[in-house]
Amino acid sequence: MQDAELSKAYRILNHGPVVLVSTSHQGKRNVMAAAWNTPLDFDPPKITIVIDKNTYTRELIEASGSFAINVPCVAQMDTVRSVGTSSGRDLKDTDKFALYGLETFFAKTIDAPLLEGCVAWLECKVIPERHNQNTYDLFIAEVVAAYADERVFSDGHWHFEGHDDLRTLHHVAGGEFFVTGAAVRAAL
Amino acid sequence: MQDAELSKAYRILNHGPVVLVSTSHQGKRNVMAAAWNTPLDFDPPKITIVIDKNTYTRELIEASGSFAINVPCVAQMDTVRSVGTSSGRDLKDTDKFALYGLETFFAKTIDAPLLEGCVAWLECKVIPERHNQNTYDLFIAEVVAAYADERVFSDGHWHFEGHDDLRTLHHVAGGEFFVTGAAVRAAL
Numbered sequence: 163m164q165d166a167e168l169s170k171a172y173r174i175l176n177h178g179p180v181v182l183v184s185t186s187h188q189g190k191r192n193v194m195a196a197a198w199n200t201p202l203d204f205d206p207p208k209i210t211i212v213i214d215k216n217t218y219t220r221e222l223i224e225a226s227g228s229f230a231i232n233v234p235c236v237a238q239m240d241t242v243r244s245v246g247t248s249s250g251r252d253l254k255d256t257d258k259f260a261l262y263g264l265e266t267f268f269a270k271t272i273d274a275p276l277l278e279g280c281v282a283w284l285e286c287k288v289i290p291e292r293h294n295q296n297t298y299d300l301f302i303a304e305v306v307a308a309y310a311d312e313r314v315f316s317d318g319h320w321h322f323e324g325h326d327d328l329r330t331l332h333h334v335a336g337g338e339f340f341v342t343g344a345a346v347r348a349a350l
Numbered sequence: 351m352q353d354a355e356l357s358k359a360y361r362i363l364n365h366g367p368v369v370l371v372s373t374s375h376q377g378k379r380n381v382m383a384a385a386w387n388t389p390l391d392f393d394p395p396k397i398t399i400v401i402d403k404n405t406y407t408r409e410l411i412e413a414s415g416s417f418a419i420n421v422p423c424v425a426q427m428d429t430v431r432s433v434g435t436s437s438g439r440d441l442k443d444t445d446k447f448a449l450y451g452l453e454t455f456f457a458k459t460i461d462a463p464l465l466e467g468c469v470a471w472l473e474c475k476v477i478p479e480r481h482n483q484n485t486y487d488l489f490i491a492e493v494v495a496a497y498a499d500e501r502v503f504s505d506g507h508w509h510f511e512g513h514d515d516l517r518t519l520h521h522v523a524g525g526e527f528f529v530t531g532a533a534v535r536a537a538l
Contacts, residue, residue: 176521177520177528178365178520197366197388200385200386212388236534239537243536294482298396300398300490329531332364332520333364333365334361334533338533339533339534339536343528343529343532344531345522346519346526346528347526348430349427350525
């Protein structure tokens with residue numbers, strides 16, 4: 163795991179992967195899947211992400227003012243599906259991490275559990291924009307820390323060759339995904 | 351080319367492809383590349399897209415209140431690079447369509463040229479949100495028409511098997527892209 167230069171952190175989301183959003187507030191924690199994310203600015207890096215009003219994650223984000231983005235890989239496809247189709251609000255005396263056997267480690271700058279086995283992580287602080295949040299479920303956040311699995315992301319570039327199980331995922335619908343495919347380069 | 355059900359139009363962008371944004375206003379027209387797009391809502395479908403203040407496309411969008419999203423494919427990689435690295439404002443007595451030999455057809459509901467050879471198209475009307483536009487270069491728009499090349503998108507699903515040259519692209523940086531890869535499905 164390697165720190166990613168913050169000015170290149172947008173590259174972690176630039177190709178449009180599905181992500182897992184993890185949150186914590188006063189001892190409660192949750193994780194959900196979110197396909198509707200995108201970079202918003204380079205430096206300081208900002209992102210947007212859509213978090214539905216009905217989600218438990220939304221409640222924890224609005225209480226804590228922060229969240230983490232975890233970029234999952236092919237090997238975690240079933241986890242993405244599991245945490246994306248259940249609500250942490252329904253769980254008694256447990257949470258999704260315990261229920262699905264997800265190992266975590268501590269974020270550096272915010273209070274959120276980060277998922278082991280993912281290939282990149284962004285620690286995010288919400289820039290309060292109530293109109294966007296209330297009208298569109300749209301959150302804007304600043305990325306305050308970024309790191310990645312250096313086997314597949316370093317110097318601001320993803321390089322998946324030789325690590326097919328660490329390729330990122332693009333959500334289609336339900337439990338269907340596309341794997342991030344071949345790297346190609348324009349002639350010009 | 352087939353009309354896409356509007357309630358499934360979000361699926362066209364759900365996997366995070368790079369897109370081309372085309373615009374027209376009072377006889378002037380332009381096209382640029384935009385990686386920072388995402389669905390925002392299902393029905394009526396809305397999207398967000400980041401359009402830098404310095405772009406000519408921004409000027410035409412703010413004047414016309416509309417734009418089209420064209421989803422390019424592998425075969426158009428050099429076009430994505432070309433229109434993404436030049437400004438229509440710099441061109442005298444021509445435009446990017448003529449300069450790069452891009453064939454177009456008419457949008458159905460807005461005044462924007464759509465690009466032949468792309469694999470899906472969304473006609474979008476801006477939902478004016480001046481604060482987002484001015485502060486973040488962030489545009490919110492409603493999708494008012496959607497269609498796709500039925501060889502690779504139908505019934506709300508992409509299906510690229512047997513059409514590798516029609517696969518969509520995910521932008522990395524500069525002229526580098528990932529091709530949309532294999533379709534996979536979670537076990538659960």
